[in-house]
Amino acid sequence: MNGVLGRRLVGLVARHAFLVIVSLAALYPLWFIVSTALKSNADYQLDPTGFPSHPTLSSLRAMIGDQPLPRWMWNSFLVTVSSVAISTLIALLAAYAAVFGRFRGYKVFLSTSVALMVVPPVTLLVPMFIFMIDRGWVNHLQSVVIFYSGLLVPFAVFFLANFFRTVPQELIEAASVEGAGPFTVLRRVVMPLSGAAAFTLVVVQAIWVWNELLIALVFLQDENARTLNAGLAQFQGRYSTNQPLVLAGALVSIAPVVLLYLSGQRFFVRGLTAGIGK
């Protein structure tokens, strides 16, 4: 009996040890960013891995206080909010029409969305860039907003259509029978039920836009037009001898994501893994 208990205890300890090691590996780079951002450059050069024994906010203050970082943050914010708003609205109408309107070809429409979700954006880059040049939109935020919105639509349609399938058809029919038009049904019946799903979708899309690098790098080459991530990627080369300063910038770009994650982790998990399975 003692042997069984002992084996069980060993198994339990081994499992937790394994999970703790994995967790530490997942968290260490994050700790490295935070601790380095709080060190002076001199402290970092002396002891890069140590605990920040004389924490200073000077790097963070330099980053947030001086241009161009605040400008980049504002750009990222504007781009994220507008792209997500546009794609969500477009997808909301389309997914509603596909699930409850069942227009001719709605099945093809939905499976096209699923296929487009995984088309690598890099393959679309050259023609889109030429398109933006022709219209003089390069270095203007609308270039990335328009492209991002379009890129997000397939996932948003897929996600919302999957959610709408779980809404009981009787509710819709009951409202229609009472004479409500399709838009009223969407607004009065479907949308009040979709709060959590819509929030999840918004979070996932916002993370995608906030984190996007390639398109931002190509479409917004002007220093003042950059998004936070594209700007940071340039910073890395420019301040290669001041790691605390660059990582203070990195911390600023990570902070909103982490705060959002801590406040609604289950929404993230559900949304980001929605592309798999049901």
Next chain:
Amino acid sequence: MPHEGTRRRRRRRRALWPYLYALPAVGAMGFAFGYPLVQVVRDSFYAGSFDSPIWVGLDNYRGVIDDPEFRQSLQNNLKLLIAVPVMLGLGLAIALVLNDRIRGMRQYQAIVFLPYVLPATAIGIAFSYLLQQNGVLNTALRDAHLGALGQDWLGNSHLAIVSVGGLVVWQQLGFGVVVFTAALLSLPPETAEAARIDGAGWWSLQFRVLVPQILPIIELLTVIQVITVLSWVFNYVYVLTSGGPGYASSVMELYIWRSFSNGANGTAASVAVMLLGMASVLIGLSLWVRRRAEAL
């Protein structure tokens, strides 16, 4: 309440509104995907600047295939495929351990998933400081008197792509964990219970009973992660090594970006078309595998 007859008639006539509601989405997808997908194929047959393109037939493709930089890039994408079994295997192991109703399961899962949501740029910068010649990892190894294990992780032309692969695994691992955990939790408990009563040990329970049941999900995730390492790794490479040293750790996406930055639009387009060809095969495969996974 409308009369039975009118209701039936209304149902027979196809309503117009669904088409109107779907129109903006069709337009957006046509603009962001349809137009560039057609155009990129066309562009791949032209050379020169985009305001005065010259028809060159298949020359762009020939040039690319003969270019050692492209071959290296393609090879690196293929090398990164090794990251797929690593992250899925490790992810599955973690999910199976979590599935034992272990205490703190939610917390572990939240921590392991966190890297997946972070911007690759910030993370890539941090990893570049960790992995530099005089970076944190080598310093730590020296301090532990393991200096012999120290390597120029980013500057060595063989190791640079390995470091990129490590970063990909680090960031993508949690995705597999969460997907597998959800799949395991959705399994009916009866089969596992029956196996336990039959005296199955832990290992045979995992690999004879549980894993076979989530096989369709494993297949789908494999296809999706293969697509990821072939065509969604630009951020990692750009920030961690910029494709260097030289072009030793370049990938197809970076090659497209570089050609394009040098004004060689036709070259960039022809590589984009090749990448698209590979991706299409995999996307087709993913649709097929997805159907089986959804039946689970």
